[in-house]
Amino acid sequence: LYPEPSHGKRRARQYAFLGKATIETYNKLQELYPATGKVSLIRLNEPQSAFVEAFRRKDLKDKGKVSIWKDTKIAMTTHTPESAAFPHFETQMLKDNIGYDVMDVVDCPFPDFNLALYLAEFSDVINGVSEEHAAVSAQKTLPGKKIEGIVNGSDPNQWKSKSLLDLENEIGRSNISGNNLCRIAIGSKKGLNAYIEKKFGTSFS
Secondary structure, eight states: OOOSSTTSHHHHHHHHHHHHHHHHHHHHHHHHOGGGOOOOEEEEESGGGHHHHHHHHHHHHHHGGGOTTTTOEEEEEOOOOSGGGSOEEEHHHHHHHTOHHHHHHHTOOSSEEEHHHHHHHHOSEEEESSHHHHHHIIIIISTTOOEEEOBTTBOGGGGSOHHHHHHHHHHOGGGOOHHHHHHHHHHHHHHHHHHHHHHHSOOOO
């Protein structure tokens, strides 16, 4: 999945293939099934998918208003502030191996092409996977960008039990202790066990 070296030609070609294949697959689906219409939103999971945006912009340049990508909104998700999640490549190497046509659309003026910064520039929303991660990313890895702290791409409240939501409303989230969370978790497991016992005649020990 991740061939070495991390910033080498093979890795760059792999990422570019993912990007081009995504655009061409959707284009083909629209050709076969015109009723699918234009793509209104695409979520790009990790900066490694930045070439999807690059090839989307190339499609716009080539086709103009008839492109199904004309009004597409981009939702970017990043999962970690570690350097491995923010790949970069020599711009000239990308031109030689990916193609001048798409890199001309990218129009990177720097000798080093940072996929995360490029994708963030054209994203309508950027999601981190927690409030802490969003804060760190906004300071260190994507400075100046507004990053939403959500639970792994979802509404955090959807993952909370009613007991936890009730306690948050009662005392406030910042006042909830580890002991509170432990009691809630034990109570949830007891409720699950009762359901399994009633439904299937067995339970966890």
